[in-house]
Amino acid sequence: MALIVQKFGGSSVANPERIKRVASRVAETAQSGQGVVVVVSAMGDTTDELIELAGKLSDNPSAREMDMLLTTGEQISSALLAMAVQNLGLHSVSLTGGMAGIRTEGVHSKARITGIDPARIRREVEQGRVVIVAGFQGMSDQGDITTLGRGGSDTTAVALAAALGADLCEIYTDVDGVYTTDPRTVPAAKKLDRISYDEMLELANLGAGVLHPRAVEFAKQYHVPLMVRSSFTKNIGTLVEEEAQMEQGMIVRGIAHDMNVVKVSLVGVKSRLGNMHRIFQSLAESSVNVDIIVTSVAHEGVSDISFTIDHDDLSRALPVLKALGPEFGGADFELEEDLAKVSIVGAGMISNPGVAAQMFGALADAGIEIKMVSTSEIKVSCVIEKARAHDAVRVLHTSFGMDGAESVVVSGLNAAE
Amino acid sequence: MALIVQKFGGSSVANPERIKRVASRVAETAQSGQGVVVVVSAMGDTTDELIELAGKLSDNPSAREMDMLLTTGEQISSALLAMAVQNLGLHSVSLTGGMAGIRTEGVHSKARITGIDPARIRREVEQGRVVIVAGFQGMSDQGDITTLGRGGSDTTAVALAAALGADLCEIYTDVDGVYTTDPRTVPAAKKLDRISYDEMLELANLGAGVLHPRAVEFAKQYHVPLMVRSSFTKNIGTLVEEEAQMEQGMIVRGIAHDMNVVKVSLVGVKSRLGNMHRIFQSLAESSVNVDIIVTSVAHEGVSDISFTIDHDDLSRALPVLKALGPEFGGADFELEEDLAKVSIVGAGMISNPGVAAQMFGALADAGIEIKMVSTSEIKVSCVIEKARAHDAVRVLHTSFGMDGAESVVVSGLNAAE
CATH class of the missing domain: 3.30.2130.10 (VC0802-like)
Structure with missing residues (x-):
């Protein structure tokens, strides 16, 4: 069975209506016969609201407690998405980062993934369940909840795809792919059908916020094919892959x-x-x-x-x-x-x-x-x-x-x- | 070192101001030289808001996903309280039910506690930290998050007090103790200084909502002295204890x-x-x-x-x-x-x-x-x-x-x- 990892960002699950739309999209993929593992960020403004709450209680909240606080955002959105998928008649189960087997360093607020034990996810997928994983988070060897820092949900998705040997990792976002440059600046900007990991890495590092650099590095390291596409349209997005597999067209890609x-x-x-x-x-x-x-x-x-x-x-x-x-x-x-x-x-x-x-x-x-x-x-x-x-x-x-x-x-x- | 377990309900931590007040209270106890383990419920209306969200996504959300969703409420309030305690210059750490070693049946929404491994809490207390535990929740043998059902935070507090061999379990609430009857009905009602487990159990079962019956049963079974008192005053509350230790005064207590x-x-x-x-x-x-x-x-x-x-x-x-x-x-x-x-x-x-x-x-x-x-x-x-x-x-x-x-x-x- 083909296995696909799909990641949806905060704006894609910002409210119940959007979560339902994501659920339909996920259900469609699952009903096509593929195993589906979904990674979600926190709903829209949840993280900012929690940060504001923390600010009212401490001038300088500890990173460990901030991790305990902020990871609830993804736990909420993943549980809600699992309910929405169930409501469409499919079996689904949500998992925290720790439950999904994501192990990290004990450093809080910007932990690196040290390993992934995909046994639980595998078992759930084999039993026909759509697995929803809370992005951005993991668990340290001390049993504490950690976060992966900025771009963490992208990294979760790519790391899971690598650990599961997924056929594709789709990053759903509010743009429909990677462009030659910012179309707000250059209306003639074109969407790229394909781009290499290295090129994407340079573009990501240079402020093209479609994909977080850490996630691209991870994808390159573990040869995970990435597709950046829009959660609002059905258009094919941009495939990020090995350079060797690409035809060389333009000298400058972006x-x-x-x-x-x-x-x-x-x-x-x-x-x-x-x-x-x-x-x-x-x-x-x-x-x-x-x-x-x-x-x-x-x-x-x-x-x-x-x-x-x-x-x-x-x-x-x-x-x-x-x-x-x-x-x-x-x-x-x-x-x-x-x-x-x-x-x-x-x-x-x-x-x-x-x-x-x-x-x-x-x-x-x-x-x-x-x-x-x-x-x-x-x-x-x-x-x-x-x-x-x-x-x-x-x-x-x-x-x-x-x-x-x-x-x-x-x-x-x-x-x- | 004496060890005390303090439980604060949802109305006691309903907003940042109240959380700060609870933090002061907790800090005072800790500074008196006692080890302190605190159990908190979710902030005020959080649980109701999450239930409403779930209702927008599913006509009949699964109990497992409801547990994943609702337990974030206590995780949030416990992290915030830990921050507030830290802000007063003390060391503090928040733990989910699972991290606190609370093991339950795999039944969702009303799991029974099957065992408690207090090693983590003990270690944190020995290192001089005020431990804040998210109430109402535990972890099943399958590694899933469960909830204890109604009155769950009271049960968490009493169960932890039993497992830790605490000297006292204080249940902070919005009333200052157990009364002979409802003072709204009978203005002459008197606060009881002491009451036996059995009497409290009958009163609890009979609709006196100060303490949940399951928590009282647990306290009776494990001989945990309980103190019901107000989080808004410094008044001594009502001590719930073994009947043998009580002087027999009134024939009818409540x-x-x-x-x-x-x-x-x-x-x-x-x-x-x-x-x-x-x-x-x-x-x-x-x-x-x-x-x-x-x-x-x-x-x-x-x-x-x-x-x-x-x-x-x-x-x-x-x-x-x-x-x-x-x-x-x-x-x-x-x-x-x-x-x-x-x-x-x-x-x-x-x-x-x-x-x-x-x-x-x-x-x-x-x-x-x-x-x-x-x-x-x-x-x-x-x-x-x-x-x-x-x-x-x-x-x-x-x-x-x-x-x-x-x-x-x-x-x-x-x-x-």
């Missing part, structure tokens, strides 16, 4: 942008072995994620170091930066906010030199200044002024021949959730 | 009333071996609880059988009664609604003959007709017209010398929750 970039420059840092390590270690210890790093050639024993961070991390970064100055011989730091990062992604770049040059040329022709550059085998990113970010995406979309015939505008698409 | 009584009379039932069994077996199979049973002496081979049932069971009883008629030689049945049962309870009755006679006399003097009578070693119940029930309680309260000096009126007291 364009992503991130509007939350801050550039930090440390000026006049004494060139000394271990300085780089000290700086970025200090930032990491304060949970500041550093993205692009550029260092100048040392000149008379000092050099400049520039890097970008997310705007959300700025308040945590500032005390670290202030403390670092004296240590490195009075080095000062400068901040540049209101920046954006625009990236082109495509596995075909590896064998096509000149892609970066074409990108720089297109931006220059449009009068857009490039402040920093970062490249990987399948990606080129440029940091530019935030005000010109949408222009840049449009220009690049045309330059790389991605403007499609149809003009589709779907809300929420290719943008951070 | 008066309860039940306003939901229906009397059924089967007229002209052929006297045949096994008829009684057939009748009450049929009613039991339809989940009709029968209370008082009276049979007339057989006359010319036929007799009359009368019994009382709860008004809520009437619709289930009617088809059974209609089906029984032909089987017993055309016996007919009569119903008498608008009845009440008034009961006097007291362990001292055993050694004081004439208590029943005094009760009948007091009622007769007040012109109240007695329709049925039932007695046990520590209780006498009379079925009377519902319209005279409050008069009866007042008359009996005076007749048995229970009118106290103070006139306390507390809402909700000695009445069904």
Whole structure:
């Protein structure tokens, strides 16, 4: 029997009407003779409401208790979905993450999955039941309830698909697939039928919020075919799979942008072995994620170091930066906010030199200044002024021949959730 | 170290303000050097809201999924209370019923506790943590979440107190103890300082909703001293304990009333071996609880059988009664609604003959007709017209010398929750 894992996000189960619609969809798949395991997020605003409640009781609630609190959201939606599926005449059973055999580290609020024991799910599926699993959660070796952090329900779905050897993992969302770029910015954006794990990973990391990067990494690692599709239409979505299985068409497959970039420059840092390590270690210890790093050639024993961070991390970064100055011989730091990062992604770049040059040329022709550059085998990113970010995406979309015939505008698409 | 179990009901944790107040109370006990294990119900209306949600998704939701759904209510309130206790500077940890080691039958919505493994709670208490346990729930041997049915949180508290060998189990509620009768009916009602398990059991079964009968039975079986007290005042409540430890004061300790009584009379039932069994077996199979049973002496081979049932069971009883008629030689049945049962309870009755006679006399003097009578070693119940029930309680309260000096009126007291 074919086995399929289907994941529905919070907006797909936001109210009883939508849960019923999801139940019909699930029932249809089950009635076609496939085994179905469903992963659900919490209903719409449930998580936010619970966070607000916690805020009224503690200034700084412990991560363990937040996990106990927030995991009820998925338990509620999974029980309700099981009832709705039963109401259509099918057998169904809901399971918490722990009951579904999802084992994690003991770290709260962002635990990693350490293993999955799929015995219970297998038994339920074999007995003809549609299994509904509460997403985003697991159980530690200590028997405590943990959460997987942001994008956790995607990760639950992919991990279960891997552990069960499922034939397909479908991620239902409010957009109907992965687009070449955000159609709100570029009406000519096209839906991609297929995309490789690596390309999806770059797009996901770059702020295309359709799929969480951790889930894509997991899918790549365990060779789980992923389908991103809409819970509101029957349209075929985008299949994320091994690169080898894809026909190479466009060199650039997608364009992503991130509007939350801050550039930090440390000026006049004494060139000394271990300085780089000290700086970025200090930032990491304060949970500041550093993205692009550029260092100048040392000149008379000092050099400049520039890097970008997310705007959300700025308040945590500032005390670290202030403390670092004296240590490195009075080095000062400068901040540049209101920046954006625009990236082109495509596995075909590896064998096509000149892609970066074409990108720089297109931006220059449009009068857009490039402040920093970062490249990987399948990606080129440029940091530019935030005000010109949408222009840049449009220009690049045309330059790389991605403007499609149809003009589709779907809300929420290719943008951070 | 002394160990105390404290149980707080839904109204005590109905909102963040009240949860904070409970946290202060718990913290005070912990800071006095006692180990504290707290059992909480779901916040105020949570359970009703979840039931309403379920009703929108299924006409007849399965008991298993209802358990998955409803147990989130206690998980939420226990996590929030743990946060509030932590916010006062103490260490605290919340546990679901399953995590707390509460094992139950696999029956959903009304599982019985089959065993408790207190190792986890013990370890947490030894490490100086205030342990908050979600009431009303447990885990079956199959690893499924179960609920204990009505009064479940009281039962959780008493069962944990028994398993942990706690020195005391405090049941916090919205009344400040057990009263001689409902003060709304009899302003002269007095709070009892002490009451025996058996007396409490009779009062609990008779509709005095302060404590659930199952919890009292459990406490009696495992010799757990129970204290019923108010979560809104610091007053000492009522201690429920072994009869041997009590001084015998009043012969009648409490008066309860039940306003939901229906009397059924089967007229002209052929006297045949096994008829009684057939009748009450049929009613039991339809989940009709029968209370008082009276049979007339057989006359010319036929007799009359009368019994009382709860008004809520009437619709289930009617088809059974209609089906029984032909089987017993055309016996007919009569119903008498608008009845009440008034009961006097007291362990001292055993050694004081004439208590029943005094009760009948007091009622007769007040012109109240007695329709049925039932007695046990520590209780006498009379079925009377519902319209005279409050008069009866007042008359009996005076007749048995229970009118106290103070006139306390507390809402909700000695009445069904």
